[in-house]
Amino acid sequence: MRTxxxxxxxxRAWRGDTELPLGPPKQRALLALLLTxxxxxxxxxxxxxxxxxxxPPDSAVNVVQRHVGALRRLLEPDLPAxxxxxxxxxxxxxxxxxxxxxxxxxxxxxxxxxxxxxAVRDGEPPTATGLLIEALALWRGPAASGIAAEVxxxxxxxxxxxxxxxxxxxxxxxxxxxxxxLGARVLVTLRQAAAQHPLDEGLQARxxxxxxxxGHQAEALDVHRTVRTRLADELGVRPGPELQAALQRxxxxxxxxxxxxxxxSAGPAEDAEGTAQQDAVATIRPAQxxxxxxxxxxxxxxxxxxRELLCASDAPASTVVISAIGGMAxxxxxxxxxxxxxxxxxRFPDGQLYVNLRGFHPSGSIMSAAEAIRxxxxxxxVPGHRIPAGLDAQAALYRSLLADRRVLxxxxxxxxxxxxxxxxxxxPGCLVVVTSRNQLYxxxxxxxxxxxxxxxxxxxxxxxxLARRLGAERIAHEPDAVAEIITLCGRLxxxxxxxxxxxxxxxxFPLASIAAELSDSEDxxxxxxxxxxxxxxxxxxxxxxxxxxxxxxxxFRLFALHPxxxxxxxxxxxxxxxxxxxxxxxxxxxxxxxxxxxxxxxRYGCHELLRAYAAELGRAHDSAQExxxxxxRMLDHYxxxxxxxxxxxxxxxxxxxxxxxxxxxxxxxxxxxxxAAAWLETNRSVVLAAIEQDARHGSGEHSWQLALVLExxxxxxxRWSEQLDAQTRAVEAAQRLGDISGQAFAHRALGFxxxxxxRPDEADAHLARALExxxxxxxxxxxxxxxxxxxxxxxxxxxxxxxxxxxxxxxALCRAAGRRDGxxxxxxxxxxxxxLMGKYEDALTECGHAxxxxxxxxxxxxxxxxLDSLGYAHHHLRDHERALECYEQALRLYREIRxxxxxxxxxxxxxxSHREADQDTQAESAWREALGILDEIGHPDAEHVRQRLTxxxxxxxxxxx
Numbered sequence: 001m002r003t004x005x006x007x008x009x010x011x012r013a014w015r016g017d018t019e020l021p022l023g024p025p026k027q028r029a030l031l032a033l034l035l036t037x038x039x040x041x042x043x044x045x046x047x048x049x050x051x052x053x054x055x056p057p058d059s060a061v062n063v064v065q066r067h068v069g070a071l072r073r074l075l076e077p078d079l080p081a082x083x084x085x086x087x088x089x090x091x092x093x094x095x096x097x098x099x100x101x102x103x104x105x106x107x108x109x110x111x112x113x114x115x116x117x118x119a120v121r122d123g124e125p126p127t128a129t130g131l132l133i134e135a136l137a138l139w140r141g142p143a144a145s146g147i148a149a150e151v152x153x154x155x156x157x158x159x160x161x162x163x164x165x166x167x168x169x170x171x172x173x174x175x176x177x178x179x180x181x182l183g184a185r186v187l188v189t190l191r192q193a194a195a196q197h198p199l200d201e202g203l204q205a206r207x208x209x210x211x212x213x214x215g216h217q218a219e220a221l222d223v224h225r226t227v228r229t230r231l232a233d234e235l236g237v238r239p240g241p242e243l244q245a246a247l248q249r250x251x252x253x254x255x256x257x258x259x260x261x262x263x264x265s266a267g268p269a270e271d272a273e274g275t276a277q278q279d280a281v282a283t284i285r286p287a288q289x290x291x292x293x294x295x296x297x298x299x300x301x302x303x304x305x306x307r308e309l310l311c312a313s314d315a316p317a318s319t320v321v322i323s324a325i326g327g328m329a330x331x332x333x334x335x336x337x338x339x340x341x342x343x344x345x346x347r348f349p350d351g352q353l354y355v356n357l358r359g360f361h362p363s364g365s366i367m368s369a370a371e372a373i374r375x376x377x378x379x380x381x382v383p384g385h386r387i388p389a390g391l392d393a394q395a396a397l398y399r400s401l402l403a404d405r406r407v408l409x410x411x412x413x414x415x416x417x418x419x420x421x422x423x424x425x426x427x428p429g430c431l432v433v434v435t436s437r438n439q440l441y442x443x444x445x446x447x448x449x450x451x452x453x454x455x456x457x458x459x460x461x462x463x464x465x466l467a468r469r470l471g472a473e474r475i476a477h478e479p480d481a482v483a484e485i486i487t488l489c490g491r492l493x494x495x496x497x498x499x500x501x502x503x504x505x506x507x508x509f510p511l512a513s514i515a516a517e518l519s520d521s522e523d524x525x526x527x528x529x530x531x532x533x534x535x536x537x538x539x540x541x542x543x544x545x546x547x548x549x550x551x552x553x554x555x556f557r558l559f560a561l562h563p564x565x566x567x568x569x570x571x572x573x574x575x576x577x578x579x580x581x582x583x584x585x586x587x588x589x590x591x592x593x594x595x596x597x598x599x600x601x602x603r604y605g606c607h608e609l610l611r612a613y614a615a616e617l618g619r620a621h622d623s624a625q626e627x628x629x630x631x632x633r634m635l636d637h638y639x640x641x642x643x644x645x646x647x648x649x650x651x652x653x654x655x656x657x658x659x660x661x662x663x664x665x666x667x668x669x670x671x672x673x674x675x676a677a678a679w680l681e682t683n684r685s686v687v688l689a690a691i692e693q694d695a696r697h698g699s700g701e702h703s704w705q706l707a708l709v710l711e712x713x714x715x716x717x718x719r720w721s722e723q724l725d726a727q728t729r730a731v732e733a734a735q736r737l738g739d740i741s742g743q744a745f746a747h748r749a750l751g752f753x754x755x756x757x758x759r760p761d762e763a764d765a766h767l768a769r770a771l772e773x774x775x776x777x778x779x780x781x782x783x784x785x786x787x788x789x790x791x792x793x794x795x796x797x798x799x800x801x802x803x804x805x806x807x808x809x810x811x812a813l814c815r816a817a818g819r820r821d822g823x824x825x826x827x828x829x830x831x832x833x834x835x836l837m838g839k840y841e842d843a844l845t846e847c848g849h850a851x852x853x854x855x856x857x858x859x860x861x862x863x864x865x866x867l868d869s870l871g872y873a874h875h876h877l878r879d880h881e882r883a884l885e886c887y888e889q890a891l892r893l894y895r896e897i898r899x900x901x902x903x904x905x906x907x908x909x910x911x912x913s914h915r916e917a918d919q920d921t922q923a924e925s926a927w928r929e930a931l932g933i934l935d936e937i938g939h940p941d942a943e944h945v946r947q948r949l950t951x952x953x954x955x956x957x958x959x960x961x
Contacts, residue, residue, distance in 0.1 A: 003075055005104045007035040008164070009140025011147060013075070019473035020074055026051055027067040029151045032144035034088070034097035036156045038104055043094035050154045068095055105138040106160070113167055126178040129186070132171035136189045139164055146507070165203065168193045172206035176213055183214045188291060194223070198230055198601060201239065205246035212250040215285040215351065220250045225678055226601050251935060286379040288354040289410065292342040293335050295468045298461030302452060306340055331454050332493040333435040334412050341410050341433060348408040348431060353379060358565065359415030359436060366415060369422040370721060373398050383943045389721060389757040391422060399426040406430060417442030456491040465493065469500040474511070481511035488518045505592065545595070545617065552589045557622060558630045559596065559606055560615035563693040564686030566605040570666040574637035575630050577664030629662070635702040636661040638690050641668055641679065642709045648676035650712055656705060656745070673900050674936070680713050691726050700733030704742040711749045715756070716901065716939075723753040744773035748786050755793040763793055784813035784822055788829065800837045804830065821862060824853035828866040835873055843873040864893035868906050875909070880917040884910060904933040908945055915952070924952055
């Protein structure tokens with residue numbers, strides 16, 4: 001019977017289907033070394049060096065000989081005493097292991113790589129890619145894993161890992177040439193390798209390119225940002241040419257996808273703009289499914305049932321509900337949904353959407369349907385300023401995008417039927433998979449959903465589950481212990497996974513000892529057989545928690561206080577009141593214990609059941625004062641970090657004065673606007689959740705301050721629905737505190753966003769209330785800025801005279817407060833109002849006063865804004881030469897102060913003036929530079945600029961005015 005060997009991962013050997021026991025660690029290491037050099041002799045002194053390093057025992061050679069004898073008996077059990085071995089041969093001063101090329105995964109791997117090289121020479125990239133994918137599938141982890149770390153550092157093993165890395169890069173390059181289908185197959189291996197080699201720029205560049213080629217443009221850009229940050233933090237260098245070139249290709253690919261409207265189409269400029277945006281959205285194919293579980297086990301009956309729903313490829317897709325009996329957690333709803341979704345994804349060529357609705361999040365930060373729809377619209381590339389206000393209008397746009405498309409949608413962890421109803425398509429063709437702890441009767445009765453109730457694993461499936469993770473040999477050796485573990489876990493997949501992880505991490509532990517520990521535990525796993533969901537998780541995780549170091553146990557308990565889906569290392573450090581360097585190894589320990597996850601490098605999340613368990617532990621072990629102090633540190637982290645980011649993005653903006661943050665808080669360094677914008681975008685959902693959590697369950701002080709700090713960022717990004725929610729919470733929090741200043745700021749922000757959303761009555765009421773409150777505390781600057789907001793909204797309604805009245809009030813208040821900078825800003829806004837009224841000569845006067853006043857006070861941002869307005873007035877007077885002079889001065893100032901958005905805005909104006917002067921080459925150059933900036937910062941105005949370039953390239957179109 002043929003013996004097979006594995007060394008691309010754990011060192012293993014099988015005879016037929018039976019795995020052979022490989023004996024003590026040194027014996028296993030010797031076999032690994034011989035396998036890496038299969039067919040070639042390995043000298044005894046090389047073996048001794050590999051097994052013992054620089055300090056071998058005197059008996060080292062004798063030990064090697066004993067291990068050789070043991071391996072011969074293992075590999076050739078019929079070998080007579082004193083007989084010559086045919087497999088493990090002595091010669092050339094050492095030992096040679098002879099194996100059939102088909103019996104060793106390493107030799108098969110190398111043979112497949114050679115065949116791939118030949119396919120490349122023959123001009124067959126798809127064939128070569130397929131061969132490399134087959135070769136990489138042989139790897140089950142780092143070469144010769146499971147042997148001692150000091151032995152694994154031997155060059156023979158590190159060279160094998162180098163071969164794996166080279167093959168991954170080759171497969172990625174060929175996949176880019178072969179097409180997205182093969183790219184998707186390479187992606188899992190490529191992601192794993194990139195995670196293991198985070199500073200390998202060549203590997204990361206290939207990951208970025210393959211992600212973009214397979215429809216994961218957003219993730220590709222995230223990877224680039226993460227690598228850039230790591231290179232800066234850990235090596236102090238900038239990305240090299242390979243990474244930069246990959247980024248440019250991704251950006252170019254994204255721009256190319258957004259196709260222009262067909263030549264010859266007629267209509268107003270706004271119709272052309274809308275058509276271009278619809279075409280751009282139509283080309284985007286989201287691919288949001290989480291990674292499929294490699295060790296997925298069982299569920300054959302359930303999979304057969306759900307596959308019947310798609311038995312006819314041309315049949316309309318149905319809605320499927322996967323729910324657990326009695327709301328049981330950890331039964332594998334998400335795992336099954338994701339596995340099934342991957343298996344049928346090719347049936348839905350227009351993409352896959354995925355969202356975790358957080359229906360049972362212990363902090364109460366459930367994802368609303370509006371937030372989920374917004375994330376889907378973002379995935380389809382809908383610009384923020386084109387997304388309508390209100391859930392009904394957004395849902396209608398979402399359903400319109402799905403009409404006549406075949407998209408797979410996974411709605412994970414829904415609270416109830418009403419939670420998901422707005423997310424359902426309005427026409428057949430799409431498949432929706434919904435998971436929930438509740439049985440969604442309303443979805444079945446009202447929407448005709450097909451319900452699948454998921455039970456725990458069968459006895460056979462539970463045994464297979466353990467065998468896939470622990471190995472058939474280990475399971476077969478202790479059948480009684482395995483049966484006891486299955487019983488104690490109640491065949492619940494989550495509990496089985498936790499127990500398996502512990503057994504894998506501790507391969508020397510007998511399974512009987514693990515079963516005994518579970519049985520003797522104070523929180524016994526017997527509770528899994530009952531009906532108490534909280535007890536299920538508590539029993540499953542208690543022993544994992546007990547094995548943690550005191551530092552890791554404390555951080556795990558505090559992690560439950562975090563409101564969002566994930567967080568940064570700096571946020572964890574703030575929770576713990578420690579330095580980042582102190583908590584990094586603690587988070588690594590928690591990740592190894594499977595108590596937290598790291599979905600992205602440096603971002604940490606926690607399963608909801610684990611978070612609930614951590615919260616219980618915190619209440620039991622930590623004082624209320626300590627928990628409150630940790631919560632305050634966390635909120636201080638987000639408040640001061642958001643304030644820092646806002647100050648970098650808008651350095652001249654009036655902002656609240658924060659009191660110093662609590663000791664132990666970490667605030668990230670944000671050196672430029674790119675870093676500031678990236679921080680705000682990455683942490684936006686967490687900050688919004690913190691606003692809600694503090695408003696509902698905390699003091700409320702952080703809630704209104706966070707909302708105020710986030711106000712301008714949300715406004716400029718067109719995220720007005722999020723702004724409305726945040727400022728509503730801020731008003732409630734400030735009112736509960738009795739904080740007049742906080743109420744005034746929150747009402748002002750709420751009034752302004754209400755105006756943005758077309759709610760004039762609400763806008764007027766909130767802004768009027770803000771005037772009352774600012775007047776009550778005698779805040780003239782606050783009153784002035786409120787009048788400026790009222791003036792802005794009045795201009796938006798065409799009530800320019802009313803706007804001028806508000807500006808007059810605002811100017812008088814600033815004068816009384818001694819704020820020359822405020823008066824200068826108001827003069828500029830008055831000038832802009834005159835431009836809207838067509839009074840361009842009056843605009844020149846006001847904007848000229850604004851420029852002079854800003855120069856006198858040294859406000860370069862205000863000076864630049866006034867120069868831009870001055871140029872705009874000259875532009876409308878057809879004095880393009882003077883307009884360009886003003887614009888160039890404004891541009892220089894914006895570049896000096898590094899205001900990227902307003903730099904782009906001025907470049908657009910420069911392009912407009914060149915276009916009006918029939919200087920098309922200069923116009924195109926300015927617009928392209930502006931487009932590059934806007935795309936880099938992700939601003940919705942990029943679409944307007946892209947449309948200008950499209951119109952410029954098509955002379956038959958009417959000019960944009």
